[in-house]
Amino acid sequence: MPFALRxxxxxxxxxxxxxxxxxxxxxxxxxxxxxxxxxxRLSLRTGEFLDSTPxxxxxxxxxxxxxxxxxxxLRARWDEKYPENVVFxxxxx
Amino acid sequence: MSVDMxxxxxxxxxxxxxxxxxxxxxxxxxxxxDAYERFGTQRRPVMWIADAVSPLVxxxxxxxxxxxxxxxxxxxxxxEVRKDLLHLLFRVVVAPxxxxxxxxxxELREVLAxxxxxxxxxxxxxxxxxxxxxxxxxxxxxxxxxxxxFLRRDPSPRPNFRAFQITDYGQSVRFGKYxxxxxxxxxxxxxxxxxxxxxxxxxxxxxxxxxxxxxxxxKGVARGDFPGVSEKQIARIERGEISKVRAKxxxxxxxxxxxxxxxxxxx
Numbered sequence: 001m002p003f004a005l006r007x008x009x010x011x012x013x014x015x016x017x018x019x020x021x022x023x024x025x026x027x028x029x030x031x032x033x034x035x036x037x038x039x040x041r042l043s044l045r046t047g048e049f050l051d052s053t054p055x056x057x058x059x060x061x062x063x064x065x066x067x068x069x070x071x072x073x074l075r076a077r078w079d080e081k082y083p084e085n086v087v088f089x090x091x092x093x
Numbered sequence: 094m095s096v097d098m099x100x101x102x103x104x105x106x107x108x109x110x111x112x113x114x115x116x117x118x119x120x121x122x123x124x125x126x127d128a129y130e131r132f133g134t135q136r137r138p139v140m141w142i143a144d145a146v147s148p149l150v151x152x153x154x155x156x157x158x159x160x161x162x163x164x165x166x167x168x169x170x171x172x173e174v175r176k177d178l179l180h181l182l183f184r185v186v187v188a189p190x191x192x193x194x195x196x197x198x199x200e201l202r203e204v205l206a207x208x209x210x211x212x213x214x215x216x217x218x219x220x221x222x223x224x225x226x227x228x229x230x231x232x233x234x235x236x237x238x239x240x241x242x243f244l245r246r247d248p249s250p251r252p253n254f255r256a257f258q259i260t261d262y263g264q265s266v267r268f269g270k271y272x273x274x275x276x277x278x279x280x281x282x283x284x285x286x287x288x289x290x291x292x293x294x295x296x297x298x299x300x301x302x303x304x305x306x307x308x309x310x311x312k313g314v315a316r317g318d319f320p321g322v323s324e325k326q327i328a329r330i331e332r333g334e335i336s337k338v339r340a341k342x343x344x345x346x347x348x349x350x351x352x353x354x355x356x357x358x359x360x
Contacts, residue, residue: 001250001270021265022248023273025280025290026310032274037209037262039276051293084246085310 003077005031005070011063018067020077029078029087031067033059042067044075044087096132097232098205101125101143106168114206122148129182133161140233141183142205144168146175153178160184164233166216168198185233193218200262204231212286213263214275219254226257228266228278236282243273246313281311287359301338301357305346306331308360312350321345 005018017034024032030041030050040059041050047068049056067074075087098116100106110118119125125148132139141163143149149165152158165179167188179186189195195216196204204213210231217228224240243252253269260266266273279286291297309316309331316331317324322345329335330346338346340354347354 002265002272017261019265019272021272021274021277022250022252023243023246023271023277025274025277026246026313027307034261034264037204037207037213037264039264039274048295050295051290052295053293081248084313084315 003074003081005067005074007063008066011060011066016063018074020074020081022081024082026082026085029075029082029085031074031078033063033067035059044071044078047071096135096139097137098140098142099128099132101141101145101148103143103145106142106144109202114202116142116205119148122151125149126152129158129161133158133163136162138184138232139163141165142168146171146179149182150175150178153181156181158182166233168195168201185229185235187216187229187233189216194257194259196259196263204263207231212275212279214259214266214278215263217257217259217266219257221254226254226266228259231263236278238278238282242278242281243268243271277311284356284359291359299358300333302331302333302335304357304360305350308350308352308357311360314350319346319349322349 002019002021007016007018015035019032019034021032024030028050029044031044033040033042038054038058040054040056042048042064043050079086096117100110100114100116100118102110102118102120117128119128129152143165146167160182161184163183164185165183165187167186169188170190171188176186176188187193193216195201201215204210204215213231214228215231217226219226226238226240228236228238230236240254248271250270252271256269258267264275266275266278276290280290297303316327319327322342326342327346330338343354347357
């Protein structure tokens with residue numbers, strides 16, 4: 001089952017979602033922030049957006065900050081789903 | 094003039110047209126026929142959207158017009174006989190029912206009206222006998238994904254292919270409790286999408302090692318699972334510690350990852 005971060009009601013009601021699905025594009029560990037037709041990938045290592053499109057500025061700053069505040073939970077869920085590509089591996093130092 | 098989408102408007106889709114849906118509306122049998130004759134020879138496929146199939150079925154029954162390269166999305170269920178008739182005119186015909194899963198109508202309309210529709214799935218069907226899922230993009234171009242692709246990482250939970258659904262405005266594909274992102278599916282199956290996705294990356298290491306690293310993760314292959322190439326060697330190549338990878342080693346890596354060596358830089 002995809003891990004869906006429980007967002008504050010105000011965001012959820014507008015249709016925002018934050019998910020880690022069983023099959024994400026598996027490169028840098030990330031959480032997918034979804035709103036209607038668009039997805040933004042937020043790195044679980046650095047808290048930065050991975051892609052220039054859709055424009056990161058279209059995600060409310062408060063939402064990004066709230067999601068990032070949950071990073072330890074998100075990192076744990078990512079590591080459970082992707083043990084071959086954990087957020088911080090020994091090799092990465 | 095080049096046209097991408099045509100809407101055969103009836104009572105239920107009339108409001109689509111009224112609300113600025115970006116497709117030319119055809120409101121009579123005459124307009125449907127004229128449009129088919131006018132755009133039928135257009136090389137670039139036109140996507141037709143129709144709720145009422147009667148004008149199109151009537152056109153097919155005439156048997157005078159040649160099959161086009163066009164694709165037809167029906168919004169309502171229809172009979173197999175009518176679908177067969179419509180295949181006389183259209184290369185692709187997608188209609189709900191008989192195992193075909195369509196996005197919910199409100200989401201479907203938004204996706205079809207958007208510039209992103211080509212990179213979103215709007216419909217699909219699972220063929221258990223062939224063990225494939227056929228997923229249709231927003232321009233009705235099909236993407237055929239073998240079940241094996243969804244199983245390659247031995248995911249937990251495992252996909253239940255009988256419980257198929259397209260969700261999140263076409264951004265997720267669900268098989269029971271398992272969910273895959275459309276982004277991951279297209280990245281794996283469409284080289285053009287992969288190129289565009291790479292161009293969108295803000296900071297990306299485009300070295301050969303980084304490409305091998307991304308490809309290996311995408312395929313779910315462990316570093317220690319490359320016959321003839323040691324785990325340590327793979328790690329050093331991925332970290333860029335080996336600047337010139339020997340052709341024989343690269344061929345072995347590509348073979349294990351089931352790609353041509355020339356494809357590796359596209360990942």
